[in-house]
Amino acid sequence: MKSRDDKGTNTTKKMVEEITSMREDFAQWYTDIVKKTELIDYSSVRGCMILRPYGYAIWENIQRELNKMFVASGHENVYMPMFIPESLLRKEKEHVEGFAPEVAWVTHGGDEELTEKLCVRPTSETLFCEHYANIIHSYRDLPKLYNQWCSVVRWEKTTRPFLRTLEFLWQEGHTAHADADEAQEETLRMLDTYAGFCEKVLSIPVIRGRKSDKEKFAGAKATYSVESLMHDGKALQSATSHNFGDGFARAFGIQYTDKENKLQYVHQTSWGMSTRIIGAIIMVHGDDSGLVLPPAVAPIQTVVIPVSMHKEGVLSRAESLKAELAEKYRTVIDKSDKQPGWKFSEYEMKGVPIRIEIGPRDIEKGEAVLVRRDNGEKIQIKLDEISEKTGLILNEIQSGLYKKALKLREDKTYIAADPESFKKILEETPGFVKAMWCGNPECEAAIKESTGATSRCIPFEQEELSDKCIYCGGRARKMVYWAKAY
Amino acid sequence: MKSRDDKGTNTTKKMVEEITSMREDFAQWYTDIVKKTELIDYSSVRGCMILRPYGYAIWENIQRELNKMFVASGHENVYMPMFIPESLLRKEKEHVEGFAPEVAWVTHGGDEELTEKLCVRPTSETLFCEHYANIIHSYRDLPKLYNQWCSVVRWEKTTRPFLRTLEFLWQEGHTAHADADEAQEETLRMLDTYAGFCEKVLSIPVIRGRKSDKEKFAGAKATYSVESLMHDGKALQSATSHNFGDGFARAFGIQYTDKENKLQYVHQTSWGMSTRIIGAIIMVHGDDSGLVLPPAVAPIQTVVIPVSMHKEGVLSRAESLKAELAEKYRTVIDKSDKQPGWKFSEYEMKGVPIRIEIGPRDIEKGEAVLVRRDNGEKIQIKLDEISEKTGLILNEIQSGLYKKALKLREDKTYIAADPESFKKILEETPGFVKAMWCGNPECEAAIKESTGATSRCIPFEQEELSDKCIYCGGRARKMVYWAKAY
Numbered sequence: 007m008k009s010r011d012d013k014g015t016n017t018t019k020k021m022v023e024e025i026t027s028m029r030e031d032f033a034q035w036y037t038d039i040v041k042k043t044e045l046i047d048y049s050s051v052r053g054c055m056i057l058r059p060y061g062y063a064i065w066e067n068i069q070r071e072l073n074k075m076f077v078a079s080g081h082e083n084v085y086m087p088m089f090i091p092e093s094l095l096r097k098e099k100e101h102v103e104g105f106a107p108e109v110a111w112v113t114h115g116g117d118e119e120l121t122e123k124l125c126v127r128p129t130s131e132t133l134f135c136e137h138y139a140n141i142i143h144s145y146r147d148l149p150k151l152y153n154q155w156c157s158v159v160r161w162e163k164t165t166r167p168f169l170r171t172l173e174f175l176w177q178e179g180h181t182a183h184a185d186a187d188e189a190q191e192e193t194l195r196m197l198d199t200y201a202g203f204c205e206k207v208l209s210i211p212v213i214r215g216r217k218s219d220k221e222k223f224a225g226a227k228a229t230y231s232v233e234s235l236m237h238d239g240k241a242l243q244s245a246t247s248h249n250f251g252d253g254f255a256r257a258f259g260i261q262y263t264d265k266e267n268k269l270q271y272v273h274q275t276s277w278g279m280s281t282r283i284i285g286a287i288i289m290v291h292g293d294d295s296g297l298v299l300p301p302a303v304a305p306i307q308t309v310v311i312p313v314s315m316h317k318e319g320v321l322s323r324a325e326s327l328k329a330e331l332a333e334k335y336r337t338v339i340d341k342s343d344k345q346p347g348w349k350f351s352e353y354e355m356k357g358v359p360i361r362i363e364i365g366p367r368d369i370e371k372g373e374a375v376l377v378r379r380d381n382g383e384k385i386q387i388k389l390d391e392i393s394e395k396t397g398l399i400l401n402e403i404q405s406g407l408y409k410k411a412l413k414l415r416e417d418k419t420y421i422a423a424d425p426e427s428f429k430k431i432l433e434e435t436p437g438f439v440k441a442m443w444c445g446n447p448e449c450e451a452a453i454k455e456s457t458g459a460t461s462r463c464i465p466f467e468q469e470e471l472s473d474k475c476i477y478c479g480g481r482a483r484k485m486v487y488w489a490k491a492y
Numbered sequence: 493m494k495s496r497d498d499k500g501t502n503t504t505k506k507m508v509e510e511i512t513s514m515r516e517d518f519a520q521w522y523t524d525i526v527k528k529t530e531l532i533d534y535s536s537v538r539g540c541m542i543l544r545p546y547g548y549a550i551w552e553n554i555q556r557e558l559n560k561m562f563v564a565s566g567h568e569n570v571y572m573p574m575f576i577p578e579s580l581l582r583k584e585k586e587h588v589e590g591f592a593p594e595v596a597w598v599t600h601g602g603d604e605e606l607t608e609k610l611c612v613r614p615t616s617e618t619l620f621c622e623h624y625a626n627i628i629h630s631y632r633d634l635p636k637l638y639n640q641w642c643s644v645v646r647w648e649k650t651t652r653p654f655l656r657t658l659e660f661l662w663q664e665g666h667t668a669h670a671d672a673d674e675a676q677e678e679t680l681r682m683l684d685t686y687a688g689f690c691e692k693v694l695s696i697p698v699i700r701g702r703k704s705d706k707e708k709f710a711g712a713k714a715t716y717s718v719e720s721l722m723h724d725g726k727a728l729q730s731a732t733s734h735n736f737g738d739g740f741a742r743a744f745g746i747q748y749t750d751k752e753n754k755l756q757y758v759h760q761t762s763w764g765m766s767t768r769i770i771g772a773i774i775m776v777h778g779d780d781s782g783l784v785l786p787p788a789v790a791p792i793q794t795v796v797i798p799v800s801m802h803k804e805g806v807l808s809r810a811e812s813l814k815a816e817l818a819e820k821y822r823t824v825i826d827k828s829d830k831q832p833g834w835k836f837s838e839y840e841m842k843g844v845p846i847r848i849e850i851g852p853r854d855i856e857k858g859e860a861v862l863v864r865r866d867n868g869e870k871i872q873i874k875l876d877e878i879s880e881k882t883g884l885i886l887n888e889i890q891s892g893l894y895k896k897a898l899k900l901r902e903d904k905t906y907i908a909a910d911p912e913s914f915k916k917i918l919e920e921t922p923g924f925v926k927a928m929w930c931g932n933p934e935c936e937a938a939i940k941e942s943t944g945a946t947s948r949c950i951p952f953e954q955e956e957l958s959d960k961c962i963y964c965g966g967r968a969r970k971m972v973y974w975a976k977a978y
Binding site: 047049050051054055056057058059062063065066082083084085086087088089090091093094106107108109110111112113114115116117123124126133136137140141152156157159161172173175 | 533535536537540541542543544545548549551552568569570571572573574575576577579580592593594595596597598599600601602603609610612619622623626627638642643645647658659661
């Protein structure tokens with residue numbers, strides 16, 4: 007494990023477009039990354055982003071891994087129309103109140119004005135409910151475990167790539183069950199699926215918990231979420247899972263005949279994860295050199311960079327190495343005429359987990375230099391062991407990123423005993439604040455008003471920090487995670 | 493290869509919902525199939541369909557196979573916004589004239605009227621062009637080989653599931669090249685990709701050719717298509733590939749600096765295939781018992797049906813057989829309490845290529861009965877050979893369906909020498925009509941007027957049937973395939 011002279015890297019570092027330092031300006035750092043690593047581009051459509059090949063490939067990897075989990079637990083994919091007639095959207099009262107202010111309305115088709123305007127789906131509960139009312143008749147038709155991959159639109163005033171866009175890609179699961187217990191089980195199973203996905207596939211630690219009534223989904227009986235913490239101490243809701251009880255079923259008339267031949271309403275759930283999660287990947291793992299991608303979703307897991315490419319035998323050896331690695335890992339070779347140092351920092355910026363440098367001296371020794379993106383370590387490796395070692399190191403990076411992120415979250419998780427210290431924590435060292443709450447929405451609103459923090463979730467793992475509500479001093483019912491949030 | 497007594501099938505045949513016979517009413521046969529095999533459902537959104545799990549799974553298989561081909565030829569996936577500002581749509585004159593009459597317009601976001609209305613993309617040339625103008629600067633940036641999987645909207649008056657819907661799923665490839673030759677090469681390469689996909693993956697024979705100017709895409713220099721023939725003798729345009737020349741590049745200012753440091757316009761292509769192709773699968777392979785699916789895209793390739801399920805050992809043997817087959821093929825087992833005969837016709841209707849029946853007597857003999865959907869053949873097979881044989885038979889079905897469809901097309905392809913026989917053919921024995929054409933759009937329009945047939949394509953494989961245009965008698969320039977079309 008000898009370190010290689012890295013003068014090359016330093017002298018050419020400046021050639022790669024610079025990324026603002028995180029400490030200097032976190033928001034600018036984020037914007038620099040999404041643009042300069044070519045994840046996205048802007049278009050003339052306000053608030054909508056273009057997912058470029060590198061950004062879209064991350065989403066494809068997320069889709070593939072998450073879809074595997076859904077299918078393994080018996081879910082089936084479907085596709086619903088992208089339009090919802092106004093009258094259909096209005097069928098569930100709370101739901102329409104929650105969504106109507108932020109939908110895009112289609113009023114004309116071709117030259118004709120529509121007799122009923124259509125909204126572009128902000129979410130598809132109403133469409134699934136209408137369909138379920140058509141196809142569910144008997145207990146034999148249950149459960150229905152459907153999922154849809156699609157894009158949705160919410161008319162946001164201010165937008166930021168991945169975090170808040172007018173249109174975004176997501177999946178929305180919609181299920182119908184015979185009874186309340188089964189629906190609750192599904193709600194929590196899918197929350198667990200998301201938690202496992204975040205932790206194992208994205209290396210992002212999450213807090214599982216229930217949302218306060220104020221923060222729950224429009225029309226839900228209960229909303230659960232997984233919450234993660236970004237580098238700047240702000241939280242990001244990474245996925246949600248809702249239990250609707252039989253509220254939608256009553257509004258849409260989704261009934262089935264049970265085994266005793268009695269009519270019953272179904273109980274429903276819905277759950278979703280969106281391209282927003284790519285924002286979390288950036289803000290949890292990234293650093294001042296750019297992206298750091300967890301190997302499981304990195305579009306490129308390994309890049310082979312030939313050094314002194316013009317020297318005899320280098321390119322052909324680099325190519326055979328690339329071919330060998332490509333059998334097991336997503337591997338590319340960069341044979342462009344840029345300087346090696348330039349390439350090093352380019353792939354560093356793009357967050358490629360492993361870079362392999364191979365030059366004439368390496369080949370002579372039957373070796374190559376492997377460089378880890380997560381910690382910068384340079385490792386001299388025998389060429390005949392490189393494929394196996396690459397696999398081991400990718401695994402190490404995957405779990406190492408998780409540990410690093412967990413430590414970051416723990417370092418930025420605080421306990422507040424009174425409103426003043428709560429406020430001070432958020433001003434001086436932003437992060438998660440654990441504090442007791444009486445359950446009164448007025449206290450919740452007052453805390454938000456005075457600190458800017460919202461209740462992120464009521465975690466399943468409760469601690470009794472005190473017996474008093476941090477705001478009103480009344481009897482505390484729950485420990486809550488609070489934070490400023492994206 | 494002993495035939496099994498199939499009384500069971502006949503007596504329960506009636507239990508499965510009946511499908512109108514093809515000869516009796518082809519349109520109703522089609523509608524019965526799409527509804528009764530649960531490919532789709534209707535919704536309260538006019539002209540939009542719900543792709544149910546069985547229908548969507550076919551699309552997922554199409555997507556996977558087609559995407560593999562795109563990636564293998566160097567294409568990258570991206571995602572563009574679903575909205576196009578009116579001013580952007582208007583940038584290329586022919587393009588907006590072709591599409592404006594059939595777009596859906598978003599005029600309000602939330603409660604606010606938009607200052608500029610947005611159309612829901614009917615196709616995304618304009619968005620790709622705007623992006624290309626931003627990211628293409630030098631010859632080093634070329635070619636750009638992008639593809640997008642998404643849904644698009646066209647405001648059709650009359651709609652039919654898969655064939656013509658307000659919203660449909662598709663992929664649209666958009667590429668930019670340094671010169672005209674490369675763009676033409678790409679246009680034809682992608683047409684060939686579609687042809688190969690139709691023939692090898694969908695078992696659908698196609699005619700490759702160029703569209704007449706009247707039938708070409710709005711804004712294209714040349715449009716090419718692959719055309720297939722349905723059971724009822726009507727044609728279906730199965731995919732298109734367009735060469736735009738530098739028309740869009742000039743309208744959008746997409747220029748690059750070449751190696752001599754001179755500014756040049758790029759040359760572009762676009763190409764697409766949609767869920768429409770599922771309509772072709774139905775109408776090329778289907779029969780009076782329902783769907784017949786090519787194994788390569790069938791959601792279920794093999795169904796195992798235990799017979800006398802309550803008898804000892806049957807279910808466990810059937811399950812181990814299912815597990816064995818599932819390692820290599822998309823396999824399900826039906827353990828529901830329906831009668832075996834009912835199940836037989838249900839999976840027949842759903843077009844599952846192979847059904848395997850296994851009962852106590854079969855197990856005693858170490859055998860099972862394999863039934864082919866394509867020709868109804870029943871084959872007694874040793875259980876220890878069944879996995880291998882299943883693979884061979886799936887291949888046979890895949891190529892057999894192609895041959896059958898090719899024979900059907902050949903049987904329904906006619907030559908017309910004069911307008912009267914042309915008209916008579918289409919009235920009496922609808923199909924492809926080959927006839928010579930002078931190239932004059934007026935003759936083309938007159939033929940459409942008198943026969944209802946449109947020019948489907950000018951095939952690459954030309955024949956000189958005569959030296960006179962079938963309509964005006966002037967000098968013939970091209971042999972054209974004509975047909976009534978979906």
